[in-house]
Amino acid sequence: MAQIALTASPTLVSFKGGSKQGATLFSDSLRVSSGAAANLALSPSRGFGFVASDRIRRGNEGVAKVSGGLSYTWPDTNKPSDRDPPPGMKGSSRFFTIGLVASWYSSNIGVLLLNKYLLSNYGFKYPIFLTMCHMTACSLLSYVAIAWMKVVPMQTIRSRVQFFKISALSLVFCVSVVFGNVSLRFLPVSFNQAIGATTPFFTAVFAYLMTLKREAWLTYVTLIPVVTGVIIASGGEPSFHLFGFIMCIAATAARALKSVLQGILLSSEGEKLNSMNLLLYMAPIAVVFLLPATLIMEENVVGITLALARDDVKIIWYLLFNSSLAYFVNLTNFLVTKHTSALTLQVLGNAKGAVAVVVSILIFRNPVSVTGMLGYSLTVLGVILYSEAKKRSK
Known part of the structure; x- marks a missing residue:
């Protein structure tokens, strides 16, 4: 069974999505133990990012997956919201x-x-x-x-x-x-x-x-x-x-x-x-x-x-x-x-x-x-x- 523990030490979180890559420093991190270690941190610009010893993949739908089975879905800011009227309709x-x-x-x-x-x-x-x-x-x-x-x-x-x-x-x-x-x-x-x-x-x-x-x-x-x-x-x-x-x-x-x-x-x-x-x-x-x-x-x-x-x-x-x-x-x-x-x-x-x-x-x-x-x-x-x-x- 996975164990979740909060750590207070600053953690460098890397993410990869589409054509963009980057790293952000956070004051808190979330540690997941389930055979594969992973740190989870909140990014101001992109939602959540994952770091793990195993492979991390982010699909087109904004889903990050860890090989241990853990996954998290966040909104893709590159996509327009369904609640926003199309630009043509506004005009x-x-x-x-x-x-x-x-x-x-x-x-x-x-x-x-x-x-x-x-x-x-x-x-x-x-x-x-x-x-x-x-x-x-x-x-x-x-x-x-x-x-x-x-x-x-x-x-x-x-x-x-x-x-x-x-x-x-x-x-x-x-x-x-x-x-x-x-x-x-x-x-x-x-x-x-x-x-x-x-x-x-x-x-x-x-x-x-x-x-x-x-x-x-x-x-x-x-x-x-x-x-x-x-x-x-x-x-x-x-x-x-x-x-x-x-x-x-x-x-x-x-x-x-x-x-x-x-x-x-x-x-x-x-x-x-x-x-x-x-x-x-x-x-x-x-x-x-x-x-x-x-x-x-x-x-x-x-x-x-x-x-x-x-x-x-x-x-x-x-x-x-x-x-x-x-x-x-x-x-x-x-x-x-x-x-x-x-x-x-x-x-x-x-x-x-x-x-x-x-x-x-x-x-x-x-x-x-x-x-x-x-x-x-x-x-x-x-x-x-x-x-x-x-x-x-x-």
Whole structure:
């Protein structure tokens, strides 16, 4: 039977493995007696090494064997760990995330610019009908993505109360989209984005009024440049339109109200829905709300659209493409959040507003004053400071 004894004397341990040879001095050694003497010592770089009076062999699998029958296996550091992702996969994941962000930017800015083109430049003056087209596309494409393509698992509505809560959210959502589209008829995209950047201000106000939730004082201080920037931008906007301004403020407030209501109404674990499933149920309810509003407020819009299509068939393709983009805004928003984080999405959103302003000015050539750009820059700075203050207060 083998006897194992520790010796405290320094021992020179030799090892041989692959193309490398070496010797290391250790303060302790392990002596094994089983007909053949062997010293075992820990090596900082290679695991264990063996010295014996008989032959020692190290195989490709990192196994050292002594002729007396003793063997020890240690990890081969020349081999990559099974837990390490392959280098190619890391690169693919990085490119996938960049592609998602680019798709999110393209769909967001694209639907905004196309809305502006249709409602203002092209002369299609039916924002409620346009919103209904968006919601119809979201209903159909959401079902395809969830039920057929399995982008996310389908979640079901569990009670009548939950259904009424989703309906309330859908109504507020409709108001925000319709008012936003109405404002685009009268305001340039650059000014529209400047007003839209005040969403954190309205979110903080509604959160306090409805939940009595107070933020840190520094968070409220950061909202001062947000509001001040919009005031400055309004005073320096050459294309300022009062009704469009009111509609845009109402759309921004409704968007903030929807986010606060969502946190209140769907707060219990049994009622929470991810954004894709929430859109699946909200979109068809929105169509039900928008249909009578379209028929009453935009009389004979279907007939007018068909008449326009007879003169210029491109209007049909514009509406189809625009409605599909409206869905992909929500899809890419969800995927970017899933593959990055909500904070990253917030930072990217701030930058997206600036990109949208630049692109819209280049395309529509709307006049911009230095005062207006200064006000918008101040608003964006305030939003960035607000995001940082919220992050630190958590």
